[in-house]
Amino acid sequence: MKDKCDTCNYRYDRELGYFLGAKYISYGLAVLQGVITFFILHFSFPSLSTFFEILMVILVMTILGRKNYKLSRVLYIHIFPW
Numbered sequence: 001m002k003d004k005c006d007t008c009n010y011r012y013d014r015e016l017g018y019f020l021g022a023k024y025i026s027y028g029l030a031v032l033q034g035v036i037t038f039f040i041l042h043f044s045f046p047s048l049s050t051f052f053e054i055l056m057v058i059l060v061m062t063i064l065g066r067k068n069y070k071l072s073r074v075l076y077i078h079i080f081p082w
């Protein structure tokens with residue numbers, strides 16, 4: 001992660017442990033994405049087995065987890081900008 005914004009020089013690295021709270025946002029995003037994936041699969045493909053649905057949910061959560069890492073920090077810095 002960069003220390004400062006290239007455009008406006010905004011300092012991202014505020015203090016030690018500043019982004020600790022972002023993990024709760026990341027967790028919330030992961031749960032939301034997992035639930036949405038499950039419902040889409042469950043109602044779009046009723047013949048799928050529950051095991052396969054859970055497998056797909058885990059796969060989607062793993063793939064989106066890397067995006068959630070940065071997205072949760074962006075959301076966190078906007079919630080607590082000071």
Ligand SMILES: [Zn+2]
Nearest residue numbers: 005007008010
């Ligand atoms: Zn900027």
